[in-house]
Amino acid sequence: xxxxxxxxxxxxxxxxxxxxxxxxxxxxxxxxxxxxxxxxxxxxxxxxxxxxxxxxxxxxxxxxxxxxxxxxxxxxxxxxxxxxxxxxxxxxxxxxxxxxxxxxxxxxxxxxxxxxxxxxxxxxxxxxxxxxxxxxxxxxxx
Amino acid sequence: xxxxxxxxxxxxxxxxxxxxxxxxxxxxxxxxxxxxxxxxxxxxxxxxxxxxxxxxxxxxxxxxxxxxxxxxxxxxxxxxxxxxxxxxxxxxxxxxxxxxxxxxxxxxxxxxxxxxxxxx
Numbered sequence: 001x002x003x004x005x006x007x008x009x010x011x012x013x014x015x016x017x018x019x020x021x022x023x024x025x026x027x028x029x030x031x032x033x034x035x036x037x038x039x040x041x042x043x044x045x046x047x048x049x050x051x052x053x054x055x056x057x058x059x060x061x062x063x064x065x066x067x068x069x070x071x072x073x074x075x076x077x078x079x080x081x082x083x084x085x086x087x088x089x090x091x092x093x094x095x096x097x098x099x100x101x102x103x104x105x106x107x108x109x110x111x112x113x114x115x116x117x118x119x120x121x122x123x124x125x126x127x128x129x130x131x132x133x134x135x136x137x138x139x140x141x142x
Numbered sequence: 143x144x145x146x147x148x149x150x151x152x153x154x155x156x157x158x159x160x161x162x163x164x165x166x167x168x169x170x171x172x173x174x175x176x177x178x179x180x181x182x183x184x185x186x187x188x189x190x191x192x193x194x195x196x197x198x199x200x201x202x203x204x205x206x207x208x209x210x211x212x213x214x215x216x217x218x219x220x221x222x223x224x225x226x227x228x229x230x231x232x233x234x235x236x237x238x239x240x241x242x243x244x245x246x247x248x249x250x251x252x253x254x255x256x257x258x259x260x261x262x
Binding site for chain 2: 062063065067078079080081082083084085086087088089090091092093094095096097098099100101102103104105106107112114115117121123124125126127129137138139140141142
């Protein structure tokens with residue numbers, strides 16, 4: 001019985017912690033859900049292997065900020081006087097916010113608080129440089 | 143970071159309000175993060191986020207790190223629904239107007255090779 005209660009408690013803690021982390025922690029691009037074999041399919045922006053001696057100029061993935069991890073989020077909260085973009089070699093419109101807090105309801109009717117100092121959202125809309133050319137795109141960090 | 147379809151980001155005519163809205167965004171539920179062995183569940187996120195600029199300008203620049211942000215402090219409000227089907231869990235925030243946010247800015251950014259070009 002004690003074990004069962006622990007399991008329930010752990011499960012509830014997990015859900016609450018998840019909410020405290022914000023409603024998201026990473027996007028599906030990082031999800032290894034399709035890794036059913038030892039080798040995964042490369043992301044579509046990864047460098048392609050040239051055929052017929054064609055030049056190789058790298059992939060279309062945006063550059064991460066050099067001094068941050070490639071998610072750009074878990075080691076630097078948005079605040080004044082820090083790099084707010086998640087990608088390097090970028091120019092365009094950007095907005096960023098964090099430290100959300102609010103209330104919500106789960107499917108069992110429980111009222112739960114959400115948000116922490118790292119509940120962090122942003123968009124970047126404009127031009128970035130990759131594969132030695134300019135690209136137009138809109139990205140969001142959630 | 144995820145790509146946003148062109149319909150997902152809209153600007154008001156005066157440029158002072160931006161709405162970012164996405165549905166069925168594939169995410170992960172990882173309650174024990176950042177533990178190295180933290181298990182994940184696939185999850186889905188719908189959200190609507192509205193930025194509204196204030197009149198207070200901001201400029202953050204670091205020549206060593208080659209970035210410059212110029213814009214305004216802003217107000218940001220968020221509403222979202224999260225679904226984790228494998229554990230039959232859904233969470234819906236209260237309406238957007240009830241959310242609060244401590245830090246928000248909106249504006250324009252240049253960094254990397256564009257910073258150098260714009261500084262010349």
